[in-house]
Amino acid sequence: MTSPTAPEARRVLAVAALGTLLVLVAFTLPLSTLNATADALHADLAGRTWILSSMSIGLAAALLSAGTLADDIGRRRTLAVGLVVMAVGSVTGVLVGDVTVFVLSRIVVGIGGAAVVASSLGMIAHAFAPGPARAAASGVWGAGVGAGIAVGPILSALLERVHSWHDAYWVLAAASVVLALVAERCVPDSRSDRPRGLDVAGAVSFAVAVAALLAALVEGRQGWTHPVVAALAGVALLASCLFVVVERRSTAPMIDLALLRSPAFAAATVAAVSVGAGAVASMSYLPGFVTLALDIDALGAATLLLAWSATSVLTALLARWTPPQVSGRAQLAVGLIGIGIGLAALTGLDAESGWARLLPGLLVAGVATGVVNAALGREAVASVPAGRGGMGSGANNTARYVGSAVGVTVVAVVATRPGPGAVRDALVDGWNVATAVTAGVSIVGGLGVAALHVKTRSGASTSPLGADGIPGRPSGSWS
Known part of the structure; x- marks a missing residue:
């Protein structure tokens, strides 16, 4: 398949970045309007937890399958279908007005979002050759991630203040349909030269494993001794074992398990899990925390989150000027440590702390998150065989969202644990412990990424992989 012309490549990048932005907008819409949404849907504590977490299940369960489909049937087509699915799910959730239907609709939105995210990086990998051009494009994609996190809570809070929390979901649906039409008309399609077909047994077992794991984490926040939690955890374990068995025997596995021995793939995966369990987990909890503990209203909380997300957007865009001598894995290592430093600066609060006390840590974490987002998109497709960019994107983003689900659960459990004194003081104490934990994770x-980087440079790996750490690929054949 021929490579796109320069104007076509720019259109591919615009559509891929905007699609990713819309997915992150959808992901963050409930953060600043949870109280209004839960009250309108008559949701109890468990319902509120599911409102926040349900989209993660759809995303994480479908990302790997969506990446494989995108590579095989066409990345633009997969992205357009995903956008339409997001629109349908968003509209359904606000039309019915029932908490169960809303949660299910959010899972559907997550499945559509998985198709968009997995195909977007594959489109970029096809449109831009390895080197500075792809680095710059990956920075724009990473900026789309940060921009979506910035826009979602602000949009939701503003429209809820003007009219209703419903409005943000209508805007999301309309924007998704428009972008799907633009993609179909203006962007060339691309696919792998050697389609492998969808490993149905692997896809089903993987989806069941991830969905059961995340559901167990969500339900576990209400009580870890409940039989439902144990049952879901057992299903996750059994489905995970089945997935490994299926992939080992499959002639066209969803993911080559030999990649797990690749330092490049392992580094990208560790980075994705870490940024999810660290930065994303803490920032997901931030709006609710400052509203309850620091008396900052929903719009103020969303604006405060902007200090982190907008900074990450700017840094991701500037990352294109990173010297070529600085490898992607070095950027990931430095960025994750920077996130840890920024999150550590968010500890030590008291009940009288204001927004200014949080600002320095948010800015540091924002800069570091931008560095990670810019490098992670490139490393996700560079760490898999040529032509499998969608699969690489799906695997990497699955790791990110599983990490964020685990991190959000840990933060929620630690930050809301009973403590001595007033509720407000207990919330602040819990936040201090939770951010220290996420800083440590980062x-x-x-x-860990730095250690994998050193291992590759020293040639210490003895696995049967190429010199770049990719199965069956010669040194320097990054794609």
Whole structure:
């Protein structure tokens, strides 16, 4: 398949970045309007938890399958279908007005979002050759991630203040349909030269494993001894074992398990899990925390989150000027450690702390998150065989969202644990402990990526992989 012309490549990048932005907008819409949404849907504490977490299940369960489909049937087509699915799910959730239907619709939105995210990086990998051009394009894609996180809570809070929390979901649906039409008319399609077909047994077992794991984490926040939690955890374990067995026997596995021995793939995966369990987990909890504990209203909380997300957007865009001598894995390691430093600066609050006390840590974490987002998109497709960019994107983003689900659960459990004194003081104490934990996760993740980077440079790997750490690929054949 021929490579796109320069104007076509720019259109591909615009559509891929905007699609990713819309997915992150959808992901963050409930953060600043949770109280209004839960009250309108008559949701109890468990319902509120599911409102926040349900989209993660659809995303994480479908990302790997969506990446494989995108590579095989066409990345633009997969992206357009995903956008339409997001629109349908968003409209359904606000039309019915029932908490169960809303949660299910959010899972559907997550499945559509998985198709968009997985195909977007594959489109970029096809449109831009390895080197500075792809680095710059990956920076724009990373900026789309940060921009979506910035826009979602602000949009939701503003429209809820003007009219209704419903309005943000209508805007999301309309924007998704418009972008799908633009993609179909203006962007060339691309696919792998050697389609492998969808490994149905692997896809089903993987989806069941991830969905059961995330559902267990969500239900576990209400009580870890409940039989439902144990049952879901058992299903996740059994489905995970089945997935490994299926992939080992499949002639066209969803993911080559030999990649797990690749330092490049392992580094990208560790980075994705770490940024999800660190930065994303803390920032997901931030709006609710400052509203309850620091008396900051919903719009103020969304604006405060902007200090982190907008900074990450700017940094991701500036990352294109990173010297070529600085590898992607070095950027990931430095970025994760920087996130840890920024999150550590968010500890030590008291009940009288204001927004200014949080600002320095948010800015540091924002800069570091931008560095990670810019490098992670490139490393996700560079760490898999040529022509499988969608699969690489799906695997990497699955790791990110599983990490964020685990991190959000840990933060929620630690930050809301009963403590001595007033409720407000207990919330602040819980936040201090939770951010210290996520800071530690980020720093450990950064050190792990650094160790994998050193291992590759020293040639210490003895696995049967290419010199770049990719199965069956010669040195320098990054794609």
